[in-house]
Structure formats: structure tokens, C-alpha cells
Amino acid sequence: MIIAESYRYLCDSVIIKGAIVRTPWNRLIFAHQNPPLPSLIQLSRRRAISGGTAALSTTTTLAGCGVNPRGSVYTQALHANTELSRRLINASELSIGGEILNITLLRRFYARYDFQPVWTTRQTQADSLFDAVLRAGDQGLNPGMFHANLLQRGATLPPLDLELLLSDAFLSYGGALAHGAVPVKLRGPNETLTPGPIDLVAALDVAISSPEPGRAIEALAPTTLSYLTLRRAMKLDRAAATAGDKTAIRRVRKIEVNLERERWLPRPLPLERVWVNVANERLVFYRADEPVFFTRVVVGQDVERNQSPEFRATIKSSFFNPPWVIPKDIVEREILPDILHDPNYLKKNDMIMLADGDAEQLPGPDAGLGLIMFDMPNRFDVYLHDTPDREIFNLADRRISHGCIRVQHPRELASLLLRQPIGVINREIEQGHTTEHYLPVPVPVFVVYQTVFLDTSGRLQFRPDFYKRDAEIWRQLQRNSQW
Secondary structure, three states: OOEEEEEEEEEEOEEEEEEEEEEOOEEEOOOOOOOOOOOOOOOOOOOOOOOOOOOHOOOOOOOOOOOHHHHHHHHHHHHHHHHHHHHHHHOOEEEOOOOOOOOOHHHHHHHHHOOOOOOHHOOHHHHHHHHHHHOHHHHHHOOEEOHHHHHHOHHHHHHHHHHHHHHHHHHHHHHHHHHOOOOOOOOOOEEEEOOOOHHHHHHHHHOOOOHHHHHHHHHHOOOHHHHHHHHHHHHHHHHHHHHHHHHHHHHHHHHHHHHHHHHOOOOOOOEEEEEEOOOEEEEEEEEEEEEEEEEEEEOOOHHHHHOOOEEEEEEEEEEEEEEEEEOHHHHHHHHHHHHHHHHOHHOOOOHHHHHOEEEEEEOOOOOOOOOEEEEEEOOOOOEEEEEOHHHHOOOOOOOOEEEOOEOOOOOHHHHHHHOOHHHHHHHHHHOOOEEEEEEEEEEEEEEEEEOOOEEEOOEEEEOOOOOOHHHHHHHOOOOOOOO
């Protein structure tokens, strides 16, 4: 049975009447004709040694600023003087039914429509977009994050609340697909990956004007083979989980978490890149988007302060025969106790104390950074480098560093990055003094933590969550509101 309810909107002193119609599938329909849309303007050094679719791609501008600066949105809202403008302009935050809405995005969105209701006159578009929200589970997301539970009770909501919930649902779902449902501010301190900015308001505008608005919003999700393979695996495991298979239940949760991590990555990935999966303790170098080099790595210890973080940086140069500048915190925890025990500790290890409390180990084959360090400035002071301890790469558990990434075959990696024969690399190192060698073209490096991933042979791999990060991400994915 179709449930209909009368409602009224006050818009620029004009009373608009209509009906909200709800089908047995909880589809939200507004009984009005659609007017034309407005036009779219469319090393462990930890310190440097040296001093969607074509249509939607047009929306990748700064999401934080957007098309309308705060002042112009406010001016436009005050000038409009509608019920929507008063609701949005007079509040510092907005919640409906206990769920938080993104008032900043809503102001920007409604500024494009002169703060008039949008969905009352766009029945088909609202249907399509809400159906997409209900399909959020196919992306490993909880539809409840996007007000699905409240919206399925749409006939009982005040019309203005329903209007705002719909807009926020579509904007927040688009945002979750475009850059992840768990923002950086809600993640752990070592989880900082995020793709480029996207103007969600413009993206929703493009979706509204497309033949299939729901599919247009879904196109904001990653389209990589890895993401699509994880989605297929999740669907299969869900079938088993429904039958009570506990292993399948755990796999589904793990896949959902790693689909979220995929959404934190840029679109598209650079064709040439260094890829370190800490959970897999491996490094892969891609050229022309094809894996051409593989090596084992040593990563950070399980204790949080020494974990290898998730981040993106750029390798600009390589240092041969680098010194190791040991940060003050490591000096205080590990070096000073050894000095107290053995007054000759510094001399035995070719170290000197620096005035700022750091220590420096002089270059040499036994130095902590080995003979090569890849300079990739980042806020964590985490680097890729060689090590004199070659036997550690034979260990099954290679989580023994202070966060930096020790590379098993650094000379081969340097040869690829510098585009020089390995013989040239060897001769430069043999000179024995510290030298810096700039890459012909800087190469991005991604340090990720993927506990489920597609390997270079096309097989889905599962790894233990030794840093205990999965559970918190999964908990965040169960929230009833994204913001």
C-alpha cells in the first residue's frame, strides 16, 4: 500500500503543496514535475640529511572551500530568506533524530538552489539516489551511516527534516565512496592516507542531472581491480556468514575494513610508485603500473610509538653512505642506558652526541642505515634504507624497527629509481663518503597497512592484524552518522 501525506513548505512567501509518497520498498517519491536544473559551473633516520567517471572528474576541486566562500553563502542565504535558509544559517550545527548532519556542505548545496527545497520536485532522482544509499552494503558500508534508518520512516518526518536528511545522505554517501567513511580526524595517529579533494556538492549536482543519479554517485568509489575483487570476495563470504560460518563472518569484517583503506588511496594511483604493505612486510616497485621489482622489508615494532605509519611521500634522492641521526627520544630510551653501562659505547659504535640531545652514527658499512638511504621527507621521519643486519630478512616476523622500513635489496631499488646500472651504484658507494643522488623524476611512495589485499599474481591474501588497527576502523564503520 502506498502511504501519502500532505505537507507544506514556505518558500519566499509562496506556499507549495505536494505529497510524499512511500512505496512498499521504502522508496521516497515526491509528486511534482521536475523543473529545469540550474546550470553547473563546472634513517630509522627520522630526519632529513639535506637542508570516478568523466562527468564526475570535473568535480575534483577543493572540497573544504568549494565554489562558494562562507561569506557569499551567508549573504545568499540571508537574501533568500526561506525556511531552509533560516534553518541552515542560524545554527552552528544540525542534527535530526539524534543524527548529525554536515551543515557546511548543506549550506553550499542549497546555495546553488537559492535555498529552495530540491527533492520535492525531483522524485526520480531522489528515488535513484536513495536506492544507491540502500546498496551501500555492496561497498562494505553500513547504510545507517547515511540516515537510511531514519529515511525509511520518511512519512513520519517533518517535510523540512526529510529534505535535509535526503541531501545529507546523498552528500555523505558520495563522500564515503570518494575518500572513505572514516575521516582522518577519527582514525589513529598512524593512519593518514587520503585521496585528493573532491567537491561533493558539485558531484551531487552532476549526479542529479545524469540519467542514473545513483550510479553516478556510486562511480565515486574506486574502480581498481583490487577494490572490485575485495567486493566480490565479500559478497561470497557474506553468503556463508548468513549461514552462521564464523570464519566467514570474520573475513567479511576484515574485507570491509580493507575496502575502506582502499578508499583512502588516490584515484588513480601513480603509474610509477614504490608500494610498501607493512602488513605483508614486502615492497613492490611499479613502473607503467606493472610490478617490476619485489623485496622483503623490515617494519616497525608492534608497540604503537614504533609502528610504521600509513602515509604517502615522495622519494626525491638517494644518499649513499649516509650517517644515522638518532632522534633524542630513542637516545634517551636506548642509547643513554647503554652509555651508563659502558662508557665506551659511543666510541665502539662510531657515534657522537649532538648539542640538541640527538646522537649521530658516522657513515660506514656497520652504520644503522647501511649504505643507502632513500630520502622521502614526511612528518613521521620514516624512511626506506639499507641495514648491515642482513640475516633479519630471513625472519618470518620482521617487525623489529623503530618505524622505518629496512629494504633487503636497496641497491637494486636504487638502480631502478635512479635509472642507472647497478654497477654505477656500486662504484659510487665504494668511494666511502656521503653523497646525494637526485632521481631523474621524483617517485611517490605509499606505506600502507592492508590486511586483505590482491597480490601481484591476482590472488586475494589475508594477513594478521598485528598492529590491532582493524577493529577500530570496523567500529567506526558501524556509526549511525558519518559526520
